[in-house]
């Protein structure tokens with residue numbers, strides 16, 4: 001096990017407006033899961049369900065309200081401790097790539113500096129060899145090495161995302177958190193970036209956390225899928241299990257929105273709105289939109305049931 005996430009909750013404090021009390025956004029509630037070395041774990045769910053909050057918490061960019069995270073059996077994050085902030089070497093090992101490389105790559109800097117200066121900071125290169133190393137990482141992401149003197153604005157979206165990948169890989173991480181990295185790109189560019197990512201995964205033996213709102217995207221690339229809803233973990237299992245035998249009605253709804261060649265398949269359209277995360281649900285958070293709900297679901301919150309390592313937070317998983 002490379003990462004163990006134990007009952008993590010991450011909240012945002014919403015600033016007080018005139019005449020209102022300060023309040024909380026309960027963005028992530030009581031998430032537990034573990035990630036194995038070399039695995040590709042997909043985190044999926046609608047926009048606002050807490051995927052980025054989870055990724056950013058694992059990377060130490062946010063402090064949790066409660067819970068803890070272990071990296072290779074060492075506790076690295078609790079509400080009081082953030083070893084990722086304090087320990088440069090540890091921080092290097094968990095890299096995040098964001099959806100919009102334009103905002104994560106400094107527009108004033110050249111590609112050489114964007115990829116090179118973190119390597120210098122982490123002593124993975126020196127002034128003599130860093131230009132050569134930057135060119136090596138550009139070649140790994142299949143970019144022309146003459147791009148080193150360009151700035152992000154002179155590149156296309158796909159090229160910028162490849163620079164983002166090169167910058168992360170250049171720090172020789174063990175874990176790569178990819179947060180909607182292809183969402184802003186055309187479909188053809190998307191496929192290219194994903195192929196590239198998996199080539200690099202094999203080459204450097206990476207563990208990948210792949211965050212996306214698009215369930216169809218992860219069918220062929222992830223080993224496991226974690227489905228989130230309103231900040232909660234609803235279902236977690238092997239990718240083929242999730243696709244062939246979903247055990248949560250929310251996952252089933254997400255799957256029915258995935259295009260297939262089967263014309264007889266009736267899509268199940270989710271009615272209503274995603275839950276508001278400014279309140280804590282003491283009952284099933286999917287209740288309001290659930291097609292198979294029963295009285296019990298409004299009275300108490302289901303546990304996360306474990307059926308042969310396929311986890312679901314639904315009392316009626318047998319009826320899904």
Ligand SMILES: Nc1ncnc2c1ncn2[C@@H]1O[C@H](COP(=O)(O)OP(=O)(O)O)[C@@H](O)[C@H]1O
Nearest residue numbers: 012025027046047048049050051052053054277
């Ligand atoms: N910086 C922030 N301050 C306050 N609320 C936030 C912040 N970032 C995200 N949120 C809220 O937290 C919840 C989860 O957001 P996020 O993790 O970005 O979801 P996702 O990545 O799945 O779209 C949403 O309700 C969102 O509005």
Ligand SMILES: [Mg+2]
Nearest residue numbers: 051052053180
């Ligand atoms: Mg997000």
